[in-house]
Amino acid sequence: MAERRPRKDAERNRAAVLAAADALFARCERPEDVTMADIAAEAGVGKGTLFRAYGDRAGLIRALYSAKLRPLREAVEEGPPPLGPGTDPLERVPALLDAVLRFKLDHRHLALALESDGGGSPYGAEHYDRWHTLLRTTLEGVPGLADGDFAAHALLAAVRADLVEHLAGQGVAREAMRARLAQFTARFLGAGH
Amino acid sequence: MAERRPRKDAERNRAAVLAAADALFARCERPEDVTMADIAAEAGVGKGTLFRAYGDRAGLIRALYSAKLRPLREAVEEGPPPLGPGTDPLERVPALLDAVLRFKLDHRHLALALESDGGGSPYGAEHYDRWHTLLRTTLEGVPGLADGDFAAHALLAAVRADLVEHLAGQGVAREAMRARLAQFTARFLGAGH
DNA sequence: TAAGATGCGGACCCGCGGTCCGTTTCACCG
DNA sequence: CGGTGAAACGGACCGCGGGTCCGCATCTTA
Numbered sequence: 387m388a389e390r391r392p393r394k395d396a397e398r399n400r401a402a403v404l405a406a407a408d409a410l411f412a413r414c415e416r417p418e419d420v421t422m423a424d425i426a427a428e429a430g431v432g433k434g435t436l437f438r439a440y441g442d443r444a445g446l447i448r449a450l451y452s453a454k455l456r457p458l459r460e461a462v463e464e465g466p467p468p469l470g471p472g473t474d475p476l477e478r479v480p481a482l483l484d485a486v487l488r489f490k491l492d493h494r495h496l497a498l499a500l501e502s503d504g505g506g507s508p509y510g511a512e513h514y515d516r517w518h519t520l521l522r523t524t525l526e527g528v529p530g531l532a533d534g535d536f537a538a539h540a541l542l543a544a545v546r547a548d549l550v551e552h553l554a555g556q557g558v559a560r561e562a563m564r565a566r567l568a569q570f571t572a573r574f575l576g577a578g579h
Numbered sequence: 580m581a582e583r584r585p586r587k588d589a590e591r592n593r594a595a596v597l598a599a600a601d602a603l604f605a606r607c608e609r610p611e612d613v614t615m616a617d618i619a620a621e622a623g624v625g626k627g628t629l630f631r632a633y634g635d636r637a638g639l640i641r642a643l644y645s646a647k648l649r650p651l652r653e654a655v656e657e658g659p660p661p662l663g664p665g666t667d668p669l670e671r672v673p674a675l676l677d678a679v680l681r682f683k684l685d686h687r688h689l690a691l692a693l694e695s696d697g698g699g700s701p702y703g704a705e706h707y708d709r710w711h712t713l714l715r716t717t718l719e720g721v722p723g724l725a726d727g728d729f730a731a732h733a734l735l736a737a738v739r740a741d742l743v744e745h746l747a748g749q750g751v752a753r754e755a756m757r758a759r760l761a762q763f764t765a766r767f768l769g770a771g772h
Numbered sequence: 773t774a775a776g777a778t779g780c781g782g783a784c785c786c787g788c789g790g791t792c793c794g795t796t797t798c799a800c801c802g
Numbered sequence: 803c804g805g806t807g808a809a810a811c812g813g814a815c816c817g818c819g820g821g822t823c824c825g826c827a828t829c830t831t832a
Contacts, residue, residue: 391830392778393777393778393779393828395778396778396780399779399780421818422820423819426781426782431780432781433820433821433822434780434781434782434822434824435780437822438779442820442821507745509741531766532762533759533763536759536763539745540733540737543733543736543737543739544732544736544737546739548701549702549732551702552700552702552732553729566726566729567729569725570726570729570730573724574763574767574770577766577767577769584799585809585810586798588810589809589811614787615788615789616788616789619812619813624812625811625813626789626790627811627813628810628812630789630790630791636790773832774831774832775830775831776829776830777829777831778830779826779828779829780825780826781825782823783822784823784824785820785822786819786820786822788818788819789816789818790815790817791816792816793811793812793814793815794812795810796809796811796812797809797811798810799807799809800805801805802804
């Protein structure tokens with residue numbers, strides 16, 4: 387039962403692997419041509435170390451994603467409005483979606499890796515569940531909105547990494563994308579009949 | 580220049596491969612554990628034949644998907660209302676989305692295969708472009724709707740194969756899913772300023 | 773500093789998508 | 803028909819990438 391502290395070199399290597407993966411994913415266009423062996427080499431580590439630390443490719447990607455997501459998660463869980471709790475749903479919902487969109491724009495390659503390589507569909511990841519639950523409960527505070535559960539799924543689908551990537555590839559600029567998402571969200575929310 | 584008719588065995592084999600792939604995808608849960616060799620074996624054909632006919636895995640999946648999609652495509656292009664042309668946009672948009680949803684429910688495994696294995700993201704496929712363009716132009720006929728382009732993307736994202744699969748896996752029944760999608764769509768469309 | 777526990781790493785394995793080429797089958801023609 | 807060139811066949815083969823294994827190095831504790 388007594389928790390034994392992990393060895394120092396192990397901890398250092400875990401960090402080195404994360405950093406290497408981050409660098410490589412950021413550098414390459416297609417996440418699938420960053421190989422596990424590449425990451426190990428970049429981190430100056432053997433493949434065995436990498437797999438022992440994170441289990442498999444999906445695990446590594448999830449860990450990296452989770453680390454990047456942490457500030458946003460904290461801002462949402464205990465930060466000030468409009469992201470934090472205690473905000474009017476009609477204001478918080480667009481803020482949440484905008485935050486997710488910005489995050490995906492800022493970490494395109496990583497988000498793509500998570501949603502494609504990362505163990506099939508994004509719906510298996512626990513991150514998705516977290517976002518979905520938060521958005522659903524927030525939506526349930528919107529008067530006149532019947533099905534917050536499905537609405538949360540649908541709105542999150544509008545900011546999926548590959549859609550964002552597709553639009554970006556068509557030349558849609560960051561601010562334009564944010565504006566379009568905001569408009570879409572507003573129309574949906576504003577339909578309080 | 581003179582078009583030479585393809586050999587009869589070649590044509591038969593092409594069909595056999597499609598049928599085999601269809602059967603295997605329908606039978607298995609995860610599309611990625613249907614192997615090219617499996618398909619060739621099921622069709623009673625060598626792998627070479629399979630690859631000569633369809634180029635690669637993505638090509639085979641696209642061909643199969645396209646064949647399945649044909650009736651729906653025709654109903655949309657030249658069928659009667661509410662799917663066909665000449666329908667009031669406020670009626671046609673939900674009809675189109677419902678039709679896509681039903682299609683994905685009826686061909687879950689195939690749709691999943693297309694949107695995951697099928698060459699990365701669904702946004703590379705020409706099918707997507709077809710649906711998007713149709714939905715966009717239809718949406719542009721809705722009074723007061725500014726950004727039909729993004730709306731089309733967002734609404735189509737709500738019927739993506741893996742989301743449908745996720746909901747189905749949570750026990751959401753077919754009719755329930757159709758109703759929820761219809762409600763979501765209606766709320767969005769109904770927000771006529 | 774000795775000893776046990778923990779982590780290391782890269783050679784190795786396996787399965788899969790895709791290719792290659794000697795062999796077979798078809799379509800056309802005399 | 804029987805012959806002939808072209809087209810298609812099929813399965814052995816290849817390369818690559820994820821994941822494993824185990825003898826060896828390194829850390830920790832007493």
